[in-house]
Amino acid sequence: MSRVSPEYQLSRADVDFFVANGYLGPYAAMAPAEMANIRRDIENDVLNSDGPNPRSRGQSRHMDQPVVYDLATHPAIIDRIACLLGPDLVVWATNFWLKAPGSPEIPWHQDISFWPLEPPLNTSAWLAIDEVTVENSCVQIIPGSHRESLPHTRAQDDMAFGKMADPDSFDATGVIDMELQPGEFFIFSERLLHRSSENTSQKRRLGISLRVTLPMVHIFQDKSPLHPGHTAILAKGKDLMGFNRYAGRP
Numbered sequence: 001m002s003r004v005s006p007e008y009q010l011s012r013a014d015v016d017f018f019v020a021n022g023y024l025g026p027y028a029a030m031a032p033a034e035m036a037n038i039r040r041d042i043e044n045d046v047l048n049s050d051g052p053n054p055r056s057r058g059q060s061r062h063m064d065q066p067v068v069y070d071l072a073t074h075p076a077i078i079d080r081i082a083c084l085l086g087p088d089l090v091v092w093a094t095n096f097w098l099k100a101p102g103s104p105e106i107p108w109h110q111d112i113s114f115w116p117l118e119p120p121l122n123t124s125a126w127l128a129i130d131e132v133t134v135e136n137s138c139v140q141i142i143p144g145s146h147r148e149s150l151p152h153t154r155a156q157d158d159m160a161f162g163k164m165a166d167p168d169s170f171d172a173t174g175v176i177d178m179e180l181q182p183g184e185f186f187i188f189s190e191r192l193l194h195r196s197s198e199n200t201s202q203k204r205r206l207g208i209s210l211r212v213t214l215p216m217v218h219i220f221q222d223k224s225p226l227h228p229g230h231t232a233i234l235a236k237g238k239d240l241m242g243f244n245r246y247a248g249r250p
C-alpha cells in the first residue's frame with residue numbers, strides 16, 4: 001500500500017515550507033492518553049532490557065519490540081513523510097533520547113555528518129513520549145539551516161556528543177523551541193541544525209527519533225550508529241534495489 005491517507009496529506013504550502021525551512025510540525029500522531037499507555041510499555045519492556053545494538057539500549061529497538069516497530073511505522077508519520085520523499089520509504093534507524101535530570105547538552109549539529117548513508121538523504125521524525133518543554137530541554141532548531149552542509153568540529157568535553165557544528169560557521173538566530181505534548185512529533189531534514197540544552201529540571205525528557213530514507217539509498221548497516229545484523233523496515237511501497245536488509249514486525 002503506497003497511498004497516503006487523506007487525513008495525513010500535506011498541502012503544496014506545507015511542502016514548500018519544508019523545502020524553505022527544513023522542518024514541519026508539530027503534528028499529533030496520537031492523544032496524550034494513548035501515548036501514556038505506550039509509555040508504560042516502553043518503560044517496562046524497552047528501557048529495562050538490552051536490545052540488538054550492543055553499544056546502546058536505545059538504538060534499533062524496532063527490531064525486537066513491537067511497540068517501537070508500531071511507532072516507527074505509524075501512518076501519521078510515514079504518510080506525511082511520503083508526501084515529501086515519495087511512495088517507497090525505509091525506516092533505517094530508531095533511537096530513544098532519554099534526558100534524565102542533569103543530562104548534558106547535545107550541541108548544535110547536522111545529523112548527516114554522523115551517518116552511514118549514501119547518498120546522504122533522510123527525513124527524521126522526533127516523537128515526544130513525555131511532555132517536552134523548554135524546562136526539560138526540548139529540541140531546538142534553526143529554520144533554513146538545512147540549505148548548507150556545515151563543518152563539524154570537536155565538541156566540548158561536557159557535551160553529550162563528540163563533535164558539533166563549528167560555531168563560527170553559522171548564525172544561531174531565529175531558534176525555535178520544539179515544545180511537544182506526548183504523542184506529538186515534528187519532521188526535519190538531515191541537515192537541519194538542532195540541539196538540546198542540559199536538562200536542569202527535575203523532569204525526565206523521553207522522545208524517539210525515526211529516520212526515514214529511500215530504497216535507493218545504501219545503508220551501511222554494519223557501521224555505527226548501526227551494528228552487524230541490523231535490519232531496517234520497508235515501511236511503505238517497494239524496494240526495487242535489493243541491497244538493504246529488512247525485517248518485519250518482531
Ligand SMILES: O=C(O)CCC(=O)C(=O)O
Pocket residue numbers: 097106111124126138139194195196207209
Ligand atoms: O533529543 C535530542 O535532544 C537530540 C535529538 C537529535 O539530535 C536527533 O533526533 O537527531
